[in-house]
Amino acid sequence: MLDLLPTILIAAAEGHAAEPAGKAHSLMAGPLLLITQVGVGVLVLGILLCLYRMIKGPHLADRVLAGDTVAMLVAGLVVMLAIKYDSALFYDAALVVAILGFVSTVAFAQYIGAKNKSAPEMTPEPEEDTA
Amino acid sequence: MTTQLILDTLAIFFLLGGLFFMLVGAVGVLRLPDAFNRLHAASKCSTLGMMGLLLAACLHVGTGDVVAKSIAFILFVFVSTPVGSHMLAKAAHRDKAPQWDGTLSDELAEDNAKEKVS
Numbered sequence: 001m002l003d004l005l006p007t008i009l010i011a012a013a014e015g016h017a018a019e020p021a022g023k024a025h026s027l028m029a030g031p032l033l034l035i036t037q038v039g040v041g042v043l044v045l046g047i048l049l050c051l052y053r054m055i056k057g058p059h060l061a062d063r064v065l066a067g068d069t070v071a072m073l074v075a076g077l078v079v080m081l082a083i084k085y086d087s088a089l090f091y092d093a094a095l096v097v098a099i100l101g102f103v104s105t106v107a108f109a110q111y112i113g114a115k116n117k118s119a120p121e122m123t124p125e126p127e128e129d130t131a
Numbered sequence: 132m133t134t135q136l137i138l139d140t141l142a143i144f145f146l147l148g149g150l151f152f153m154l155v156g157a158v159g160v161l162r163l164p165d166a167f168n169r170l171h172a173a174s175k176c177s178t179l180g181m182m183g184l185l186l187a188a189c190l191h192v193g194t195g196d197v198v199a200k201s202i203a204f205i206l207f208v209f210v211s212t213p214v215g216s217h218m219l220a221k222a223a224h225r226d227k228a229p230q231w232d233g234t235l236s237d238e239l240a241e242d243n244a245k246e247k248v249s
Contacts (some may be wrong), residue, residue, distance in 0.1 A: 006171070007227075009165055009208045015224040025190060026136040026137055026139045027134045027139075028140050028142075031137055031143060032146070035147065039146065039150045039248070042153065043150070043153060045154065045156075045157070046137070046153055046154050046157030047157070049158060049160065049182060050160050052161060053160050053161050058229065059226075061166045061221065061223035061226070062169060064219060065219060066160055066173075067172060068177075068216075068219075069156060069177055070217060072153075072181055073153060074182050075181065076181060078188075079185060079188050080184065082197070083146070083187060083188045087193065088197045089203070091201075095200070095203075097206070098181075098207065099211075102212070102214075105215040105216075105218070105219055106214075109218035109219045109221070109222040110218075111217075111222075112225075113218075113221065113225050114224065115226055130183040131246070
């Protein structure tokens with residue numbers, strides 16, 4: 001990660017934003033970057049709404065699905081970063097966040113489902129031939 | 132130059148669409164009345180919103196690794212989100228999560244009751 005630091009610092013410096021070498025610079029690139037900056041605000045607003053549901057949610061499933069949505073929104077934030085800096089370096093981070101969200105959702109679903117043992121799928125198999 | 136202009140305009144279109152779906156999904160998670168309705172909003176909107184953002188990244192950046200990773204990401208999201216939300220909905224139903232007063236029918240509970248009788 002440390003060897004990436006100069007690249008990130010140069011990209012983040014004022015006036016050097018998203019100017020890859022040898023790439024044609026179109027007329028709509030400015031509005032696109034403006035929309036990415038507005039979109040970061042939109043995604044953060046969505047994260048705040050989901051966090052409110054995560055705090056308030058009456059059932060555990062509400063909290064878990066709010067966490068899943070937060071993971072997807074954070075992956076969206078990382079993709080916005082990739083658009084802003086014209087780079088594929090951030091995609092792996094977004095993929096890791098999405099995979100962690102999916103795995104945690106599945107794990108919590110197993111936990112919630114296993115709490116209630118009376119459902120037909122969860123009844124233990126009858127013990128046979130324990131002679 | 133012109134090609135890049137067209138690609139960036141398409142990228143803006145997909146970016147706005149993706150952000151719209153992401154925001155609508157978050158508002159749905161906040162506002163809808165019970166866990167199953169919220170699950171509906173969250174899974175559909177985050178899938179479509181993520182697809183929009185990734186297509187925008189594809190069109191704007193346009194290099195081979197970004198396109199390949201975006202396609203892999205879109206396939207992953209389109210497989211994993213329905214699976215996860217389905218598991219979560221079934222678990223919430225099994226845990227007897229409270230349902231909205233206006234719920235019209237609960238066929239899974241009816242099927243379970245029928246299975247228990249027979």
